[in-house]
Amino acid sequence: MQRFIVLRIGQGLIALFAVSIIVFSLTRLTGSPADVFLSVDATQEDYDRIAEQWGLNDPLYQQYLVFLFNVLRGDLGDSWRWPGHTAFELTIQRSIATLQLALFSLSVSTVIAVPIGVMAAVNKDRPIDWVGKVIALLGQSVPPFWMGLVLIWIFAVQLEWLPTSGRGSFKHIIMPAITMGWFQVAAVMRLMRSSMLDSLDTEYVKLARIKGLTERKVVWKHALKNAAITPLTYFGIIAASFLTGSVVVETVFAWPGIGSLAIEAVRSQDYTVIQAVVVLFAGVFIFASLVVDILYAYLDPRIRYQ
Amino acid sequence: MNGQEQLDNNRMSFLGGAFKSVRRFNHYPVIPILIILVLLVIPAIFADLLAPHESRAGGLGDRLIPPMWLEGGSSEYILGTDRVGRDIFSRIIHGSRISLVISLIGIASGGILGTGLGLIAGYVGGWADAVIMRLVDIGLALPSIIFALALGVLMGPSFATVIIVVTYVLWAYYCRQIRGEVLRVKSRDFIARAKVSGASDFRIIRKHVFPNVTNTLIVLATLQVGFVIVLEATLSFLGVGIPRPTPAWGLMVADGREYITSAWWIAMFPGLAIMLTVLALNLLGDSIRDRLDPTLRQV
Numbered sequence: 001m002q003r004f005i006v007l008r009i010g011q012g013l014i015a016l017f018a019v020s021i022i023v024f025s026l027t028r029l030t031g032s033p034a035d036v037f038l039s040v041d042a043t044q045e046d047y048d049r050i051a052e053q054w055g056l057n058d059p060l061y062q063q064y065l066v067f068l069f070n071v072l073r074g075d076l077g078d079s080w081r082w083p084g085h086t087a088f089e090l091t092i093q094r095s096i097a098t099l100q101l102a103l104f105s106l107s108v109s110t111v112i113a114v115p116i117g118v119m120a121a122v123n124k125d126r127p128i129d130w131v132g133k134v135i136a137l138l139g140q141s142v143p144p145f146w147m148g149l150v151l152i153w154i155f156a157v158q159l160e161w162l163p164t165s166g167r168g169s170f171k172h173i174i175m176p177a178i179t180m181g182w183f184q185v186a187a188v189m190r191l192m193r194s195s196m197l198d199s200l201d202t203e204y205v206k207l208a209r210i211k212g213l214t215e216r217k218v219v220w221k222h223a224l225k226n227a228a229i230t231p232l233t234y235f236g237i238i239a240a241s242f243l244t245g246s247v248v249v250e251t252v253f254a255w256p257g258i259g260s261l262a263i264e265a266v267r268s269q270d271y272t273v274i275q276a277v278v279v280l281f282a283g284v285f286i287f288a289s290l291v292v293d294i295l296y297a298y299l300d301p302r303i304r305y306q
Numbered sequence: 307m308n309g310q311e312q313l314d315n316n317r318m319s320f321l322g323g324a325f326k327s328v329r330r331f332n333h334y335p336v337i338p339i340l341i342i343l344v345l346l347v348i349p350a351i352f353a354d355l356l357a358p359h360e361s362r363a364g365g366l367g368d369r370l371i372p373p374m375w376l377e378g379g380s381s382e383y384i385l386g387t388d389r390v391g392r393d394i395f396s397r398i399i400h401g402s403r404i405s406l407v408i409s410l411i412g413i414a415s416g417g418i419l420g421t422g423l424g425l426i427a428g429y430v431g432g433w434a435d436a437v438i439m440r441l442v443d444i445g446l447a448l449p450s451i452i453f454a455l456a457l458g459v460l461m462g463p464s465f466a467t468v469i470i471v472v473t474y475v476l477w478a479y480y481c482r483q484i485r486g487e488v489l490r491v492k493s494r495d496f497i498a499r500a501k502v503s504g505a506s507d508f509r510i511i512r513k514h515v516f517p518n519v520t521n522t523l524i525v526l527a528t529l530q531v532g533f534v535i536v537l538e539a540t541l542s543f544l545g546v547g548i549p550r551p552t553p554a555w556g557l558m559v560a561d562g563r564e565y566i567t568s569a570w571w572i573a574m575f576p577g578l579a580i581m582l583t584v585l586a587l588n589l590l591g592d593s594i595r596d597r598l599d600p601t602l603r604q605v
Contacts, residue, residue: 011443018444023456141585143536145543146559146577149566153574157567164567244451248540252563263544266455274456281452289446 004297012290019282023275024067076276081268087276090261095280097167098250098257101180102242104173106235109181109188114231116185117192121200121227122219132189139186144245148179148252165254176253180245184238191231199227239288243281335593341586345579349402357396359383361553364391370569386571388561394572397553398579404554405583408465409534412472413527419473420480421523425511427481428488438481445478450537451544458546468538468547475537476530483526487519525595532587539580555580 051057058066070076076087120132155175156164162171199205200223208222209215246259254260258277265273349356368391372379379386385394427438454471461467491497492515500510539556541547548554555576562573 011440014440015444018440019448022444022448137585137588140588141532141536142581143539143543143556143559143577143584145540145556146573146580149559149563149573149577153566153570157570244449247451247455247544251544262452262455266459266546269459271459274459278448278452278456282448285449 001297005294008290008293008297012286015286016283019286020068020071020279021064023278023282024064071279076279077272079265079270079273081265081270081273087270087272090273091258091276091280094256094258094261097255098243098246098259101173101176101246101249101255101257102239105177105181105242106184106238108177109185112181113185113188114192114228117189117231118196118219118224118227120189120193121196124197129193132193136186136190139183142182144179144183145248145252147182148175148249151175151179152252165252167255176249176255179252180242180249183245184241188231188234188238191234192227195230196223196227199223202226234292239284243284335590338586338589338593341582342590345583345586346402346406349399350406353400353403357393357399359393359396361392361397361400362551364388364393366391370565372569373571385575386569388558388572389565389569392553394558394575397558398555398576400553401555401558401576401579402583404548404552405535405538405580408468408472408538408548409531412469412534412538413476413530415469416473416476417480417523417527420477421484421519423477424481424484425488425515425519428485429492429507429511429515435485439485442478442481445474450475451540454541454546455544458541458544463542463546463549465548468541471541472534472537476534479530480523480526483522484519487522488515491515491518521598525591525598528594529588529591532584532591535580535584535587 074088079085079087079090082090116128116132116135120129123129152164152175155162162175163169166172200219204226205218205223208218213222243258246255246257247262248259249255250257250259251263258280261273262277264270265277353361364387368383368387369389371383371387371391373386374381374384376386383393383395385398387393388397423438423441427435450471453474454467457467457471461470497510497514500514505513535555538547538554539559542554542556543560545560548557550557558576559573559580562569562571562576565572
């Protein structure tokens with residue numbers, strides 16, 4: 001187990017290293033960053049000054065090492081779009097709003113998905129199972145950005161129950177959270193269903209039934225406890241996918257989180273902030289998959305020796 | 307069993323029967339295929355004949371006309387017009403061409419790259435396998451949206467940007483799946499016999515390994531058409547996909563976003579087109595998978 005964890009952490013570090021190379025080369029691929037920063041009527045002197053200031057005349061590997069060192073120190077430079085703020089500071093600030101949205105969305109989608117998944121497994125091929133399948137299918141087919149607009153149209157424009165966008169009261173978080181969690185409901189429900197089907201088929205569930213326990217106790221206590229392991233490990237993946245989901249959802253609902261920061265940075269070509277966001281996203285992704293793999297290996301010893 | 311229960315059971319079995327016949331019907335995916343033809347393929351091919359209006363230009367006098375069944379609508383613009391007076395119905399028809407072409411090219415390039423590397427990784431093994439699989443890990447680690455945003459800034463929104471992003475997203479899935487299949491096939495008897503009879507590695511891959519993974523390829527590709535259409539629409543919606551004024555569905559939804567309070571039809575109908583098309587494609591993909599390779603249910 002220890003060997004597996006060490007190996008897996010090593011792989012994670014290699015992936016992070018590769019991401020840093022990709023991030024670095026993305027910003028250098030289309031010529032000098034000075035082109036973006038300087039206006040059209042900039043003189044050669046301006047170019048030279050900027051190039052000197054940013055070390056653009058140094059050999060590439062040296063520039064990369066400086067970049068890597070700065071990333072490790074959490075220093076990615078100042079934002080161009082928001083002067084006076086460092087890119088690092090901005091990403092951390094905005095992460096809080098995204099975290100709030102993600103946690104709320106996660107709890108809502110779990111509360112909805114787990115019972116439906118269990119009911120679908122218990123009533124396999126009955127109407128409730130079909131309802132579950134329809135939800136799963138819609139979850140895969142409805143584009144989230146459009147779903148958000150439809151919600152706005154129904155609940156904010158027509159019914160006037162909820163505010164259209166922004167962050168503030170509890171009412172503000174409802175629609176973005178639903179939009180974000182929609183796809184996850186489908187995924188968790190399907191996982192829950194298949195894992196529950198396996199669990200209902202085991203010896204200990206049969207034993208519980210023979211003992212004369214009520215069906216409710218058999219399903220919701222004995223079977224569910226064991227079936228919950230698979231979806232639990234999936235939560236790492238969900239957490240990571242909320243990050244990408246945040247870009248779309250926060251754009252639709254003007255939620256001031258990390259996703260809308262990414263979009264604003266892209267629109268204003270703020271390279272330092274884009275770099276910070278990409279590094280953060282990749283870091284969370286790699287960390288999440290690391291945790292998931294270790295959890296899996298802990299729960300299922302066969303994986304350790306592959 | 308009392309009378310009420312008996313009644314409930316009968317009702318259940320009636321409903322169950324109805325659902326069963328729906329499921330039987332599902333074995334011949336007639337409705338999905340019809341939706342795909344009507345919404346995606348036919349308009350994509352005959353867009354110029356079918357669209358009643360110009361897709362990129364409109365009259366400013368005809369701005370924000372509601373759909374024909376609403377007050378103020380006209381039968382000339384069935385689904386209404388957008389903020390510069392372009393006919394939404396015509397733009398949806400033209401948009402299907404973008405969706406179809408992007409998904410075909412994107413899946414082809416991602417599939418070819420991923421399959422090629424997957425074949426090599428699985429068949430050659432050793433260091434080639436290690437390097438390729440680490441690349442897959444990295445590919446899956448860097449989120450597609452972020453990659454797309456970074457690329458969109460550098461290259462600007464364009465057709466090529468979308469294709470590169472789609473390829474980047476898809477290849478790792480193909481590579482991982484195909485590698486697994488190859489590992490299974492490789493240990494089979496006929497591969498060893500082909501080796502003994504002196505066939506070259508290239509010939510073995512081409513004649514003996516590849517034909518055994520084509521089912522997986524077909525299933526993966528059909529299941530991904532819908533995914534790619536949503537991905538392209540999302541990129542266009544975020545402004546890093548297809549550039550204006552090309553009529554792409556995601557872009558049309560983005561254009562309608564500001565008008566959601568006053569002219570909801572601008573965003574609603576293109577989104578509906580995406581949803582129905584993707585729904586039909588997923589149903590079709592599911593039924594193809596069930597027929598060709600039920601073991602792929604987890605994909």
